[in-house]
Amino acid sequence: MLDEMLELILEDAKERMGKSIRGFKVKLQGIRAGRASAVMLHDVRVRVYGRVMPLLHLATVTAPQPDLIVVQPWDNNTLRDVERAIRSCNLGLNPSNDGVLVRVPVPPLTEERRRQLVRSTRRLGEEAKIAVRNIRRHARDDLRSAQEEEKLSEDMRYRAEDRLQEETNTFVKKVDLILKQKEAAIMEI
Secondary structure (H helix, E strand, O other), X not given: OOOXXXXXXXXXXXXXXXXXXXXXXXXXXXXXXXXXXXXXXXXOEEEEOOEEEEHHHOEEEEEEEOOEEEEEEOOHHHHHHHHHHHHOOOOOOOOEEOXXXXXXXXXXXXXXXXXXXXXXXXXXXXXXXXXXXHHHHHHHHHHHHHHHHHOOOHHHHHHHHHHHHHHHHHHHHHHHHHHHHHHHHHHOO
């Protein structure tokens, strides 16, 4: 049985690791796997009104067809800025402006582009693993300081560190599984 303070530290670490995994999943949604999705443009930032704003604060983004994304700015004066931001966001997209909407045709993925997406997916996976490991490191430091403050036995701290490592391994395996599924979806023709 662990001390209540150690249990709280472990629960907090587990919760923060879960948040890291959810953030990783959200980032992966923005990476294209086959069909067009409005999520692809969630990270686009537009320089407008003298500052940089997220595209979602300026327009409605929809994907009415598997090969098309439609962006409808709420202010027509921002059309050119939105078009320029989408073109320069390094997604390989070529938007066109018809005076009311910005249409973004999404070309089929080439083998080379698929491999680039897999590499960026792996990079995001590695970042998620690093985040989980950083949470483990901070929790381990908290466990040590709690042991000293509460005058707990080293055995109790070692048991808590073992549970922390088990949780860390579980979350790293989740990242690997999510990564494997996303890579398969990207490489699927």
